[in-house]
Amino acid sequence: MYPIVSISGFPGSGKSTLCRKVSERLNFYYLDYDNFGTLTNASPDVLNDWLEAGMPYKALFSDEFTVRVVEASSASPVIIETPLGPEHGEDGINVSLSLWLEVDLDIALLRALNKVFDEGWTSTQELQSWFSGYHTAYVTFVRNSLLRQQQTVGARCDCIVEASRPIDDVVSETCASIISRLGMPEPAIKF
Numbered sequence: 001m002y003p004i005v006s007i008s009g010f011p012g013s014g015k016s017t018l019c020r021k022v023s024e025r026l027n028f029y030y031l032d033y034d035n036f037g038t039l040t041n042a043s044p045d046v047l048n049d050w051l052e053a054g055m056p057y058k059a060l061f062s063d064e065f066t067v068r069v070v071e072a073s074s075a076s077p078v079i080i081e082t083p084l085g086p087e088h089g090e091d092g093i094n095v096s097l098s099l100w101l102e103v104d105l106d107i108a109l110l111r112a113l114n115k116v117f118d119e120g121w122t123s124t125q126e127l128q129s130w131f132s133g134y135h136t137a138y139v140t141f142v143r144n145s146l147l148r149q150q151q152t153v154g155a156r157c158d159c160i161v162e163a164s165r166p167i168d169d170v171v172s173e174t175c176a177s178i179i180s181r182l183g184m185p186e187p188a189i190k191f
Contacts, residue, residue: 008085009101012112028079029072036065100154101163
């Protein structure tokens, strides 16, 4: 099996961009949790129920995510974007290196909202309605759950990467950490 590297952090911390760029530079297979996560687009009520139930691990992922990660790691190194980082294991995903993208919560929120504004809303009223609902969810659930993720997952990651810097700096540091910590050879420079 090839190594599996996990990237975790707040929404808006740059996980997707970093994973894409690292996968290109180091020739890793990239899998995005958001394409498989069962709670990714869940309502605040569903998420609160999940927290009250003790945050059961199986509710976060579809079995397809696990199967795809394990299959991919039999053929090449894999980088995954995941909210759990080093907490995988019971699902059969043996993370070789976990990285947490450290960024202030307010910066991450602004980055995430910037993406939302680019989604092609049909009307200002539709956007205002979404924003009102998100504001309620953020105040009642999202903020505290993200801080809890940082305290549990972030604290247990193998490496913390300061992600409020320019993305090229973050990519360079992340690639260097992966290469050195996993004892991988330097990649050939692509022209």
